[in-house]
Amino acid sequence: MGINHWPEGERPREKLLVMGPQALSDAELLAIFLRVGVAGRSAVDLARDLLAAFGGLRQLLEADQARFCAEHGLGTAKFAQLQATLELSRRHLASQLARGNALTSPALVRHYLSSQMRHLDHEEFAVLFLDTQHRIIRYESLFRGTLDSASVYPREVAKRALELGAGAVILAHNHPSGVAEPSDADRRITDRLSQALALFDVRILDHFVVGDGEVISFAERGWL
Template identity: 80%
Template sequence: MAIRDWPEGERPREKLMSLGPAALSDAELLAIFLRVGVKGRSAVDLARDLLSSFGGLRPLLEADRARFCAEHGLGDASFVQLQAVLEMSRRHLASQLTRGDALTSPSLVRAFLASKLRHLGHEEFAVMFLDSQHRVIHFESLFRGTLDSASVYPREVARRALALGAGATILAHNHPSGVAEPSDADRRITQRLKAALELFEIRVLDHFVVGDGEVVSFAERGWL
């Protein structure tokens, strides 16, 4: 049965307009993005098939072009549209941070860092530079690869902080393994950076480790 023949309260678009997006399932949200199904399958049926094939919404959203376009019912046009939607979401999170004090919303900081780092297949170390009132000046990825005490350079972080006129920083990096638990090396890197930046009266407010389903805060654990 085509979606237009469903009861109005069960159609994804009408349901979203009456109840809001949070009321929809992953398949219903994806169906709205897809707009149409394929022969013999409605958009919702196709969405369910795709979620099953990819193993969930997140793997689908993070799939590369070849994997995404290999699925029946998808293609370059859908891939391009999805990348635009994801980038708009990331920029929306970034604009929310730059409009105010990032530290008044730890959940927003977590969401922003996860959107930037969670999908990467390699380790990446980034810094959020803040002014003396803890407003965001700039977010920048500085190091990538296997992160250890020899591959993260405090002098480079300090140089960028001074160039940007930062008074504080929030450090962040991801664990491609998906496990957000900080390692001993993570703690050593944090202490080296904290000591180096303190020489210039620049504070390290937190260090977030981004995993598959969790973002761990050093500050919340009392490690800073």
Template identity: 90%
Template sequence: MGINHWPEGERPREKLLAFGPQTLSDAELLAIFLRVGVKGRSAVDLARDLLTSFGGLRPLMEADQVAFCAARGLGSAKYAQLQATLELSRRHLASQLARGNALTSPALVRHYLTSQLRHLGHEEFAVLFLDTQHRIIRYESLFRGTLDSASVYPRDVAKRALELGAGALILAHNHPSGVAEPSDADRRITDRLKDALGLFDIRVLDHFVVGDGEVVSFAERGWI
């Protein structure tokens, strides 16, 4: 039986409009995104099949184009639609941060940095450049690859901060292993950047390490 023949209170779209998106299961939310099922399977059935085959919502959302498009009921159009949706979410978070003081919204900063870095299969080092009132100027990824004290260049970070007129910044990088615990190299990089940027009166306010479901703050650890 198609979803259109279900009782109205059980249809995902109607449930969302009546009770809010937080009341829907992963399969129901995914069914709204899919819009239609395949022969013999409703959109909700298909959503459940996909969640099972990919191992959950996150692996599905972060699947590469080849794996995503190869799945039954998906394809390049759905992949493009998903990527556009994810990018809209990231830009919405960025616009929320840009309107306020980053230090008064630590949860929003964590959420934004997680959205930018958690899904990456490689290590990436990024910076939130802030003005003297700690409002966001720009987020930029500056270094990519295995990070150690030799691969993150303080002069490049300082140069970009001066170009943007930044008075402070927040450092961030991800651990593709999923373990957010900072390494000794992470602490050395942070100390070198603090010392170099301090010469230009630019403050390093925090360094976030993004893992799988966890984000570690250097400031909270008392390391900055």
């Protein structure tokens, strides 16, 4: 039976409009994105099949084009639509951060950094440059590494902070292993950056390590 023949309260789109998106399951949300199913399978059935095939929602959303398009019911048009949707979400988070003080929105900062870095299969080191009122000037990924390391140069971070007129920064890097626990090397480079930036009156407010579903804060650990 097609979704159009389901009771209205069970149809994903109508359910979302009445109860809000948080009330829907992953399969129901994905079904709205898919819009239609395939022969003999409703959009919800197809969504459940895809979640099982990929191993979950995150794996589906982060699949590359070849893997995504290989599944029945998907294709390049759906892949392009998904990438546009994900980028809109990232830009929405960035615009929310840009309007306010980064220190008043720690959850938003975490969410934004996770959206930028969690899916990466290599290590990246990024910086949120802030003005003296702790408002966002710019987010930049400055260093890219291998699967387990990235070379970070304090002089380059300080130079960029001066170019942007930053008064403070929030550091961030990801652990492609998925384990967010900071290493001794992470703490050492943070200390080096803190010393270098202090010479120019630029303060490090926090350093976040992004893992698989977890983002650890140096400030919350009392390391800054």
